[in-house]
Amino acid sequence: MAFKRKPVFRRGLFRMPLQADTRLADRFKAYLSIQQGSLKQSFGRIWQTPVASSLTIFVVAIALALPVSFHALIQNAREPIEALETTSQISLFLKPELSNDVGRALAEKLKKNPVLKGASLMTKEDGLRELGAYSGFGDALAALSSNPLPAVIIVKPAATDADSVSRLLVELKSLPEADLVQFDNEWLQKLQALLAITERTVMAFSILLGFGVLFIVGNTIRLELQNRHEEIAIAKILGATNHFIRRPFIHSGFWYAILGAVLAWIVANLLILGVQEPVNRLAELYGSPYRLSFLRMGDTLILLSIATLLGVSGAWIVVAHFLRKIDAD
């Protein structure tokens, strides 16, 4: 408007877009170099006040490390539980009077059913052998005159979600040969439910702690604003735009958050490292190839971007409030 000097000579119309483009590119370059310079400067300022800055950075780091570590541990727990899920099976106990042959025929029939991944028969004799081997009652069982155990068909459902499994259970129960149907993985479902609750809880805490990060960074920036009040007043009087004044503080917010996030990343991985050895030993005892894993690349990126977002918004809110206040004065 009034203060923009209008060009006196207009160039040919054909040249206008080209001219505009180069000017835009130049402006963008200038913008980038200003941003870069300001980022460096605000980092320098953080560097120059190591005690005050590290306090903020540590608090940010703790606030981020807690949810991140929990999240990492849940992720780690999810993996073996999901692996278990695929091995879930249903035991279909046949009526005791039915012979192994009837069981074999039924197993063959069930195998052809598309909702099942497989069905195999455990004969009465297999059952007795297994019981003898695992229970330690081998001698006592040998003393029995006849085998009291029924034949069992081990059924593997194709779909393992609760709904289809329970539908399948009803179907199997209605078979005339069936005596008892047992789903071996009910405990697994309970475990999954528990995991879901834990996940939700961690999420809720993460949100709370996220607000914590927002407030910590905001408060640190507020103190910085107060310390540099005189400087801001002078800059304003010399013609600084609000954008110019805002920039270094937004960048400070960025640095607090990103440095805190990096520290949180280190802390979370150290925590995982701390529990890694006993967990791996436990997995080995169970004969599982499972190993505890560190924070993944994707999770790391999410951590860094959420932290940046929180730090920058915290700074922005406080600076915007401050500028409104001094503009009103």
Add this chain to the structure above:
Amino acid sequence: MFSRQPLTGAVKVPPCNSLLMSIIEFKHVTKRYPESGEALSDVSFAIERGEMAFLTGHSGAGKSTLLRLIPVIERPTRGEIIIDGVPIHALQGRRIPYLRRKLGLIFQDYRLLNDRTIFDNVALPLLITGHNPQDIGRRVRAALDKVGLLRKEKRLPPALSGGEKQRVGIARAIVHKPPLILADEPTGNLDRELAEEIMLMFREFNEVGVTVMIASHDLDLVRRFSRRTLRLEQGRLIGVS
């Protein structure tokens, strides 16, 4: 000491919207504070481009208030103010920075940043307008050279004398080559000799085309320069000589 090189180096004749218009125009301007009443009453005057003018009066006569209205640090209660052809009494807030960049402001208490070097203090207006570093270095040194402080660019303001601080303030006010310099009691804290030195500096800027307006209660000093003088008394303009 200030004429080591021709002044046209850093301070050129500034571009103007129109050569015919006054650079400052006050039309029936009144400023009333809710607590202390009228600080300015129906003040009208015009300062022409390239003029050097003084604003005198006792403390409390409204000199500072008048000067604060030009960069829109405060707004008038009534009346019109036109700066460089632009009515500013109702200027939008986001336009104010661009108005201020056309001004070189000098304060009695210098208003320097005590934790920044002389160089950084003088560079501030250029940083604000987004000049590139080489350009800033060149211009800041030219401005410091002009006020004779080139050798002290790395010092901090507390290490300087009052006269030197004011010269830093002046370097900061001219570094971006504003067409208009406003000085509020620039020599208020300085002894006679230094005050005269500072005034001579203003005259040199004026000689290369910058409009200069100086508020001062030191009538002796003002008289010696025999320029147009606006006299304020209790918020009223009582005479122009």
